[in-house]
Amino acid sequence: MDASREALNREAFRQAVVNTLERRLFYVPSFKIYRGVAGLYDYGPPGCAVKSNVLAFWRQHFVLEEKMLEVDCPCVTPEIVLKASGHVDKFADLMDKLEKDPNITAEKAAAFRHVIPVLDDLSAEELGAKTNEYGITAPDTKNPVSAPYPFNLMFQTSIGPSGLSPGYMRPETAQGIFVNFKDLYYYNGNKLPFAAAQIGQAFRNEISPRQGLLRVREFTLAEIEHFVDPEDKFHPKFSEISNLEFLMFPRQDQVSGQSERRIRLGEAVSEGIVNNETLGYFIGRVYLFLTYLGIDKDRLRFRQHLANEMAHYAADCWDAEIECSYGWIECVGIADRSAYDLRAHTDKSGVPLVAAEKFSEPREVEKLVITPVKKELGLAFKGNQKMVVEALEAMGEKEAMEMKATLESKGEVEFHVCTLGKGVTIKKSMVTIIKEKKKEHQRVFTPSVIEPSFGIGRIIYCLYEHSFYTRPSKGGMNS
Numbered sequence: 001m002d003a004s005r006e007a008l009n010r011e012a013f014r015q016a017v018v019n020t021l022e023r024r025l026f027y028v029p030s031f032k033i034y035r036g037v038a039g040l041y042d043y044g045p046p047g048c049a050v051k052s053n054v055l056a057f058w059r060q061h062f063v064l065e066e067k068m069l070e071v072d073c074p075c076v077t078p079e080i081v082l083k084a085s086g087h088v089d090k091f092a093d094l095m096d097k098l099e100k101d102p103n104i105t106a107e108k109a110a111a112f113r114h115v116i117p118v119l120d121d122l123s124a125e126e127l128g129a130k131t132n133e134y135g136i137t138a139p140d141t142k143n144p145v146s147a148p149y150p151f152n153l154m155f156q157t158s159i160g161p162s163g164l165s166p167g168y169m170r171p172e173t174a175q176g177i178f179v180n181f182k183d184l185y186y187y188n189g190n191k192l193p194f195a196a197a198q199i200g201q202a203f204r205n206e207i208s209p210r211q212g213l214l215r216v217r218e219f220t221l222a223e224i225e226h227f228v229d230p231e232d233k234f235h236p237k238f239s240e241i242s243n244l245e246f247l248m249f250p251r252q253d254q255v256s257g258q259s260e261r262r263i264r265l266g267e268a269v270s271e272g273i274v275n276n277e278t279l280g281y282f283i284g285r286v287y288l289f290l291t292y293l294g295i296d297k298d299r300l301r302f303r304q305h306l307a308n309e310m311a312h313y314a315a316d317c318w319d320a321e322i323e324c325s326y327g328w329i330e331c332v333g334i335a336d337r338s339a340y341d342l343r344a345h346t347d348k349s350g351v352p353l354v355a356a357e358k359f360s361e362p363r364e365v366e367k368l369v370i371t372p373v374k375k376e377l378g379l380a381f382k383g384n385q386k387m388v389v390e391a392l393e394a395m396g397e398k399e400a401m402e403m404k405a406t407l408e409s410k411g412e413v414e415f416h417v418c419t420l421g422k423g424v425t426i427k428k429s430m431v432t433i434i435k436e437k438k439k440e441h442q443r444v445f446t447p448s449v450i451e452p453s454f455g456i457g458r459i460i461y462c463l464y465e466h467s468f469y470t471r472p473s474k475g476g477m478n479s
Contacts, residue, residue, distance in 0.1 A: 073176025
């Protein structure tokens with residue numbers, strides 16, 4: 001079957017599904033008598049029943065079976081919280097995107113295939129240059145498009161009558177869990193690992209909401225934050241799911257142009273395809289949840305993020321993608337976010353969000369001490385001083401000792417600062433790196449976080465498609 005025939009069949013199938021769902025009141029556009037608002041939908045009686053059942057099963061499968069701590073936090077979030085998390089500065093899309101065009105030449109299509117995977121890495125200026133290079137115009141009017149500019153995806157509001165306390169409708173539920181870590185850790189008997197979970201509404205002011213329930217402005221998330229010792233990411237129950245075999249799409253296969261393939265989960269972890277056992281355990285649990293729910297296992301794959309998709313702090317990230325008439329749709333993200341979130345809120349709030357491992361006997365340990373000389377760094381980097389200081393303090397032992405050796409032999413070293421997106425020259429006078437021996441009664445550390453995040457609306461829509469079929473009626477028509 002040629003591509004155009006397949007696209008027509010997909011469109012016809014999708015239209016049959018959507019027409020049935022809306023006619024039977026599973027969901028309908030919100031405020032329909034006022035012509036509706038893009039990206040907002042109401043669930044009708046059968047839709048509410050399905051959603052309620054999905055969430056009940058999610059609670060059973062994760063919260064109850066894994067003994068998680070469930071919380072329920074406000075949707076309105078003070079600006080300072082989202083400033084600390086990075087959402088205020090970085091949670092944005094660029095307003096111009098490259099659109100598909102059925103009339104482009106094979107040469108231009110090949111160029112697009114090379115460019116599209118790296119679009120997220122481009123600055124506004126670089127994306128604007130690509131728009132001009134390929135002659136991109138508005139798809140409907142063919143008018144020229146403006147230069148791209150950042151558009152923050154959060155809905156802004158103010159808290160209180162004065163309007164002086166800015167806030168946002170939360171773009172995710174996770175931050176409510178992170179800011180409550182200290183109390184949850186105490187509630188759990190000051191023991192790791194433990195997981196907290198939350199189901200709730202999230203809001204994103206999408207530039208171009210489309211594809212029905214798949215890209216909307218208000219949606220239900222179910223998120224888990226599993227806190228674990230960064231030096232011990234083994235999972236006691238990993239053996240229970242290690243023999244699961246399903247479609248996986250590792251990073252190296254994507255880069256080399258291969259397709260997804262069936263891999264046994266235990267092998268994926270042992271071979272280093274999946275970073276650690278705890279991440280692998282949740283990938284397996286997500287697979288079981290989706291297939292028990294009714295998702296077709298042959299149209300479910302786990303795709304590893306490419307390097308240009310990964311946040312600089314993340315250890316590893318995978319998406320559970322479900323194939324439907326729109327193609328492969330990301331429905332669950334499973335990420336090892338390292339200790340970034342708790343560290344960010346510790347720095348901003350001044351409250352240490354840490355855990356401790358008590359020793360039965362005092363231990364003499366050698367501690368790496370990195371001391372940036374802020375005066376020298378301020379003179380050299382001015383407004384970027386804080387980011388350079390944070391990057392120096394975040395160095396691992398191997399990188400720090402290599403820097404120390406280079407500084408002692410050459411007097412300066414090139415150092416890449418992720419938050420600046422470039423390298424800087426560090427001189428010997430700008431930082432001291434030493435090792436000190438100390439006796440310790442406990443090890444204090446910032447936990448790492450493994451985060452499975454479920455887009456409930458997306459899962460439900462894919463479930464509808466995977467469950468939908470038609471049968472001939474007496475008159476010969478499908479019903």
